[in-house]
Amino acid sequence: MKYYIKTFGCQMNERDSEKVEGILFKNNHQRVDNPEEADLIIVNSCAVREKAENKLYSEIGRLRFKNKRAKIVAMGCVAQINYERLKNIADIVVGTNTIDMFYSIAREWPHDKVFIKPNMEDPDHIFPHLTSVSAYVDIMYGCDNFCTYCIVPFTRGREVSRKKEAIIDEIKRLVDKGTKEVMLLGQNVNSYGKNFDYGFVDLLYEVNKIDGLERIRFTTSHPKDFSKELIYAMRDLEKVCEHIHLPIQSGSNKILKLMKRKYTKEEYLEKVYLYKEIVKDGSITTDIIVGFPQETEKDFEETLKILEEVRYDTSFSFKYSKRPFTKAKDMDGQVPEEEKLRRLNILQDLQAKITQEKLKNYEGKVTEVLIEGISKKGNQFFGRNRQNIVVNLDFMDNIKVGDVVRVEITKALKHSLLGKPI
Numbered sequence: 521m522k523y524y525i526k527t528f529g530c531q532m533n534e535r536d537s538e539k540v541e542g543i544l545f546k547n548n549h550q551r552v553d554n555p556e557e558a559d560l561i562i563v564n565s566c567a568v569r570e571k572a573e574n575k576l577y578s579e580i581g582r583l584r585f586k587n588k589r590a591k592i593v594a595m596g597c598v599a600q601i602n603y604e605r606l607k608n609i610a611d612i613v614v615g616t617n618t619i620d621m622f623y624s625i626a627r628e629w630p631h632d633k634v635f636i637k638p639n640m641e642d643p644d645h646i647f648p649h650l651t652s653v654s655a656y657v658d659i660m661y662g663c664d665n666f667c668t669y670c671i672v673p674f675t676r677g678r679e680v681s682r683k684k685e686a687i688i689d690e691i692k693r694l695v696d697k698g699t700k701e702v703m704l705l706g707q708n709v710n711s712y713g714k715n716f717d718y719g720f721v722d723l724l725y726e727v728n729k730i731d732g733l734e735r736i737r738f739t740t741s742h743p744k745d746f747s748k749e750l751i752y753a754m755r756d757l758e759k760v761c762e763h764i765h766l767p768i769q770s771g772s773n774k775i776l777k778l779m780k781r782k783y784t785k786e787e788y789l790e791k792v793y794l795y796k797e798i799v800k801d802g803s804i805t806t807d808i809i810v811g812f813p814q815e816t817e818k819d820f821e822e823t824l825k826i827l828e829e830v831r832y833d834t835s836f837s838f839k840y841s842k843r844p845f846t847k848a849k850d851m852d853g854q855v856p857e858e859e860k861l862r863r864l865n866i867l868q869d870l871q872a873k874i875t876q877e878k879l880k881n882y883e884g885k886v887t888e889v890l891i892e893g894i895s896k897k898g899n900q901f902f903g904r905n906r907q908n909i910v911v912n913l914d915f916m917d918n919i920k921v922g923d924v925v926r927v928e929i930t931k932a933l934k935h936s937l938l939g940k941p942i
């Protein structure tokens with residue numbers, strides 16, 4: 521069978537799509553890049569914003585029009601919450617906690633149409649990976665935080681951690697196949713292991729011992745649970761990269777409270793300063809929502825101030841989007857769309873300036889890059905340094921994908937760096 525897969529959304533969705541591909545590949549099915557050639561079309565959906573959700577419906581319509589013969593599977597976050605609508609336009613609907621259904625789909629077309637479970641029932645199951653230098657590894661599923669804007673606890677279910685042994689086993693298997701870097705994934709990795717007698721920092725110490733593994737990254741860290749212990753572990757564990765993604769969401773304490781983020785901007789900044797002091801050359805990135813209900817110009821300016829104060833390497837910023845099931849959708853003081861857009865543009869312009877200044881600082885300096893692949897044009901290698909910044913470099917005969925090389929940076933581009941190996 522030939523399959524085509526399209527993925528929307530975050531790293532969790534990317535990893536879920538990879539699991540599906542791993543299952544299909546193991547069962548001798550072949551991936552195609554043109555949906556018209558496929559017997560099976562899979563669309564992995566994102567529900568985090570209304571726009572992303574609407575994209576799914578139009579994408580399924582477009583793919584159905586292009587290839588009337590193929591069966592279509594809708595999976596992911598929209599499938600989890602909106603399966604009633606999707607079952608009318610897709611042939612099968614698979615939720616976020618039922619990826620194992622693809623073992624059946626790979627062998628025989630199932631009789632049932634909808635496969636949804638509220639929570640992950642077997643978190644320790646090891647799904648196949650595709651071979652890669654840098655691999656995602658789930659360490660936990662779901663979220664218990666219920667931030668008032670966020671649909672994730674409804675699309676991914678309650679928080680459940682995988683056992684340390686299953687994670688270590690999975691990483692060792694990856695390293696045997698050539699993986700050099702792992703990205704440990706969870707909605708809130710700092711609350712990993714709530715029901716165990718070990719936590720996220722203990723897990724990092726164990727992963728750090730794996731021979732052949734070069735780098736460890738993790739995402740996402742909730743600021744309320746980002747601990748001193750973790751900051752010191754980032755300093756002490758040589759494989760843990762010097763990068764933290766710490767979503768602030770807003771610089772206004774009033775808005776943070778309405779969002780139910782459970783930290784103040786002062787508490788957040790205290791942790792950022794400790795991180796900057798302890799983790800040498802550490803980079804920091806964040807997520808920001810503008811135009812949350814009741815956000816005034818003054819609240820927005822406080823967010824801009826945080827940007828100036830922390831000087832993030834990058835920020836991922838979005839207009840607030842009303843999502844079903846969430847508390848914020850019914851809050852008073854919804855901000856008009858054009859005002860959200862105005863604020864977003866101001867914020868993104870400021871971030872672009874800071875990003876450019878920070879990238880410029882690399883010019884003339886040497887940085888360590890893990891080579892992950894060959895650029896689209898085919899004339900350069902690309903990889904990332906320990907701070908998670910993309911670096912492009914010219915080919916050299918003695919360098920190959922998977923190597924860690926020292927690179928002198930010759931130029932800062934808009935979002936990445938250009939350099940030459942030394």
Ligand code: SF4
Nearest residue numbers: 663665666667670672
């Ligand atoms: S911590 Fe908050 S923003 Fe993150 S996934 Fe959980 S509910 Fe959503």
